[in-house]
Amino acid sequence: MLKSLNLCEFTPGEEIKNRIIEFKKRMEGNGISFAIIIQNVDLFYFTGSLQNGILFVPVDGEPIFFVVKNLNRAVVETSLEITPIKKDKDLKNILADMKLLRGRGGMELDVIPVTVFERWKNILGYDNITDASPLIKDVRLVKSPFELEQITKSGEIIGHVFRKAKEVVREGVREIDIDAALTAEGRRMGHQGFLRMRGLNQEMMSCYVTQGYSATIPSGADVPIAGIGITPAIGQGASINRIERDMPVIVDYGGGYNGYITDETRAFVVGEMKEIFRKGHAVAEDIIEDAMTFGKEGVCGTEIFTRASDKAKKEGLEDYFMGHGAGRVGFIGHGLGLEINELPVITPRHKIMLKEGMVFAFEPKFIIPGEGAIGIEVDFIVRKDRLERVTNTSMDVVYV
Amino acid sequence: MLKSLNLCEFTPGEEIKNRIIEFKKRMEGNGISFAIIIQNVDLFYFTGSLQNGILFVPVDGEPIFFVVKNLNRAVVETSLEITPIKKDKDLKNILADMKLLRGRGGMELDVIPVTVFERWKNILGYDNITDASPLIKDVRLVKSPFELEQITKSGEIIGHVFRKAKEVVREGVREIDIDAALTAEGRRMGHQGFLRMRGLNQEMMSCYVTQGYSATIPSGADVPIAGIGITPAIGQGASINRIERDMPVIVDYGGGYNGYITDETRAFVVGEMKEIFRKGHAVAEDIIEDAMTFGKEGVCGTEIFTRASDKAKKEGLEDYFMGHGAGRVGFIGHGLGLEINELPVITPRHKIMLKEGMVFAFEPKFIIPGEGAIGIEVDFIVRKDRLERVTNTSMDVVYV
Numbered sequence: 001m002l003k004s005l006n007l008c009e010f011t012p013g014e015e016i017k018n019r020i021i022e023f024k025k026r027m028e029g030n031g032i033s034f035a036i037i038i039q040n041v042d043l044f045y046f047t048g049s050l051q052n053g054i055l056f057v058p059v060d061g062e063p064i065f066f067v068v069k070n071l072n073r074a075v076v077e078t079s080l081e082i083t084p085i086k087k088d089k090d091l092k093n094i095l096a097d098m099k100l101l102r103g104r105g106g107m108e109l110d111v112i113p114v115t116v117f118e119r120w121k122n123i124l125g126y127d128n129i130t131d132a133s134p135l136i137k138d139v140r141l142v143k144s145p146f147e148l149e150q151i152t153k154s155g156e157i158i159g160h161v162f163r164k165a166k167e168v169v170r171e172g173v174r175e176i177d178i179d180a181a182l183t184a185e186g187r188r189m190g191h192q193g194f195l196r197m198r199g200l201n202q203e204m205m206s207c208y209v210t211q212g213y214s215a216t217i218p219s220g221a222d223v224p225i226a227g228i229g230i231t232p233a234i235g236q237g238a239s240i241n242r243i244e245r246d247m248p249v250i251v252d253y254g255g256g257y258n259g260y261i262t263d264e265t266r267a268f269v270v271g272e273m274k275e276i277f278r279k280g281h282a283v284a285e286d287i288i289e290d291a292m293t294f295g296k297e298g299v300c301g302t303e304i305f306t307r308a309s310d311k312a313k314k315e316g317l318e319d320y321f322m323g324h325g326a327g328r329v330g331f332i333g334h335g336l337g338l339e340i341n342e343l344p345v346i347t348p349r350h351k352i353m354l355k356e357g358m359v360f361a362f363e364p365k366f367i368i369p370g371e372g373a374i375g376i377e378v379d380f381i382v383r384k385d386r387l388e389r390v391t392n393t394s395m396d397v398v399y400v
Numbered sequence: 401m402l403k404s405l406n407l408c409e410f411t412p413g414e415e416i417k418n419r420i421i422e423f424k425k426r427m428e429g430n431g432i433s434f435a436i437i438i439q440n441v442d443l444f445y446f447t448g449s450l451q452n453g454i455l456f457v458p459v460d461g462e463p464i465f466f467v468v469k470n471l472n473r474a475v476v477e478t479s480l481e482i483t484p485i486k487k488d489k490d491l492k493n494i495l496a497d498m499k500l501l502r503g504r505g506g507m508e509l510d511v512i513p514v515t516v517f518e519r520w521k522n523i524l525g526y527d528n529i530t531d532a533s534p535l536i537k538d539v540r541l542v543k544s545p546f547e548l549e550q551i552t553k554s555g556e557i558i559g560h561v562f563r564k565a566k567e568v569v570r571e572g573v574r575e576i577d578i579d580a581a582l583t584a585e586g587r588r589m590g591h592q593g594f595l596r597m598r599g600l601n602q603e604m605m606s607c608y609v610t611q612g613y614s615a616t617i618p619s620g621a622d623v624p625i626a627g628i629g630i631t632p633a634i635g636q637g638a639s640i641n642r643i644e645r646d647m648p649v650i651v652d653y654g655g656g657y658n659g660y661i662t663d664e665t666r667a668f669v670v671g672e673m674k675e676i677f678r679k680g681h682a683v684a685e686d687i688i689e690d691a692m693t694f695g696k697e698g699v700c701g702t703e704i705f706t707r708a709s710d711k712a713k714k715e716g717l718e719d720y721f722m723g724h725g726a727g728r729v730g731f732i733g734h735g736l737g738l739e740i741n742e743l744p745v746i747t748p749r750h751k752i753m754l755k756e757g758m759v760f761a762f763e764p765k766f767i768i769p770g771e772g773a774i775g776i777e778v779d780f781i782v783r784k785d786r787l788e789r790v791t792n793t794s795m796d797v798v799y800v
Binding site for chain 2 (some may be wrong): 010039040052053068069070073077110113114122180183195196203229232235237257260
């Protein structure tokens with residue numbers, strides 16, 4: 001019954017097996033004897049299940065998937081053998097009896113709060129534990145064919161949403177009403193409901209609809225066009241501003257299918273656009289097409305950033321590139337997967353070599369203060385010989 | 401311009417002042433000399449702004465609100481004086497020069513990840529820092545009249561959504577389509593976009609639409625009716641199941657206005673309900689009405705739980721009360737505010753005396769395995785002499 005009610009595929013056993021093998025290789029290379037995975041996203045990645053559980057991975061043995069609840073769901077979701085426990089404290093005796101707690105342990109210390117970590121050290125009676133999150137991020141960096149299928153389906157949701165946007169972006173409609181209609185359309189098309197961003201204070205919406213003033217106001221978040229939102233308690237997203245003629249409406253939408261996130265942006269206009277926006281859009285498109293001429297496995301992320309930045313400069317748009325003044329962000333691309341802030345990040349500083357199977361959003365955008373914003377965002381899968389678009393949705397401005 | 405584009409009111413200066421006074425009282429009582437607030441929700445609570453910043457609170461001096469970005473937004477949002485900084489590292493010299501780092505410090509160690517805490521201890525060159533989160537939760541526990549106004553507005557969104565549900569719950573419609581329509585309706589009515597839940601792995605949706613089988617499946621989350629969702633990567637929420645006649649559809653919806661969360665549940669039925677559901681609904685209503693006859697300031701949370709549990713037992717529904725088997729949850733109520741898992745929690749164990757201004761969701765629910773679920777959830781404001789409903793939406797089953 002569970003399977004029939006899920007729209008999405010369960011993670012194949014072969015996937016789980018390979019992911020754990022890759023993780024163990026990195027554990028070995030870093031002198032980590034065992035790892036304890038408790039964050040829900042990592043748990044889903046390594047087990048296929050997001051139920052309340054703990055995955056114990058010894059560097060030289062079989063992983064043990066402890067499940068507190070719900071056992072019935074975990075059983076159908078994961079291909080791993082399950083050890084049912086009543087509470088997390090039960091781990092201590094089991095692991096001690098098996099003499100598995102020795103050497104240096106690893107946990108996800110980039111997301112586990114201090115008091116939770118203290119509690120775990122007490123539960124285990126063991127405190128030689130280091131941060132294993134860089135190894136986990138490194139495993140998750142390269143996507144398998146199964147993961148790419150989920151990402152493709154996630155991208156299809158974006159296509160539906162942009163087609164819907166063509167119907168609902170109209171003069172006089174509030175940004176928030178467009179957001180409501182697009183978010184609903186995505187959900188009907190199988191959107192998982194929310195997107196995940198790793199780390200403290202990292203929050204995001206599935207849909208950003210912004211125009212003119214509201215698109216130019218920088219936010220506290222590391223996002224070029226965050227929107228002003230409707231409350232300082234959220235501080236981002238669509239506002240109650242009404243759509244005006246002759247000004248681009250920026251729709252930045254995040255697909256989410258079976259955990260996997262995609263993230264693209266298009267511009268919609270009622271009427272015509274000023275020359276500065278036409279130019280910005282043409283340069284953004286040119287930057288993306290240029291990246292597709294040379295981007296592939298082996299190219300460095302910094303090269304992609306630099307060529308984009310140089311193009312913006314050559315066209316006299318450097319003051320607006322990726323934000324204006326204090327609102328400028330330091331990246332033009334970010335990795336996608338189960339979280340929206342995965343590796344690789346495409347910046348002038350992060351020297352990361354692209355590798356087949358990496359996936360990232362690429363978003364040349366220009367913010368013209370006092371006017372509005374323009375730009376495009378597309379998602380790329382890195383291939384041996386090229387960058388492949390995740391969606392086939394046109395990059396053109398949509399005139400409605 | 402910022403003010404005019406915000407739908408919601410900024411936090412008044414008097415509020416901020418009082419909140420900090422209350423926090424400092426608790427710091428003094430607990431021997432904490434200074435606190436450093438970095439979690440976005442707490443930062444919003446104590447400053448009125450959720451921008452990228454840090455609030456430093458010395459027990460015997462004025463708070464210092466450091467803002468990294470966006471300064472312009474923070475300036476209009478907060479009544480506190482702002483000290484602009486380029487990066488968080490700048491704090492060290494400023495605080496050292498002012499000789500403010502002495503005694504025992506406090507941070508939000510229930511949410512700050514281990515590596516972030518390590519980084520902060522390095523930045524400050526100071527490591528005598530304890531968990532200040534219990535004090536913060538205690539300040540946030542009792543809501544001010546301003547906060548209650550926001551909560552009332554949040555509750556009004558729920559009213560709109562339940563009225564919409566009467567139109568969209570129809571035979572043959574998928575749970576997920578109802579969710580899409582209701583979430584969109586809430587957003588159009590000013591919903592902030594998402595809800596917050598404090599702590600590692602705490603995630604939730606704004607809307608849960610569940611019927612029959614999908615409402616009876618326990619989840620890994622501590623929620624009586626979580627739904628099965630459409631993917632194991634989320635594991636909760638509406639499914640792609642289609643609504644059938646004569647079976648209650650449970651709609652659990654969370655309002656969100658200006659940061660403040662409300663959370664109510666109603667049952668909708670196409671056709672008629674079986675006797676077991678009729679009875680469950682009547683008992684749930686009776687439990688709520690009973691709580692309103694004796695609940696008020698000074699009553700203990702455990703008493704509310706026990707009387708509810710006793711009523712369920714007397715009616716022969718104890719096997720279904722708050723879940724069935726491994727899916728049973730240990731609470732019947734939870735505090736509401738900027739986060740959905742605030743204090744007080746209403747359980748058989750937590751001896752918390754109700755106090756005027758506390759707000760909690762109260763949700764007697766029955767899960768009948770193999771059949772479906774039934775129940776009601778309403779939100780209460782604790783008053784000196786009574787429990788006051790946040791919304792005036794009828795608790796009746798809605799037959800559509």
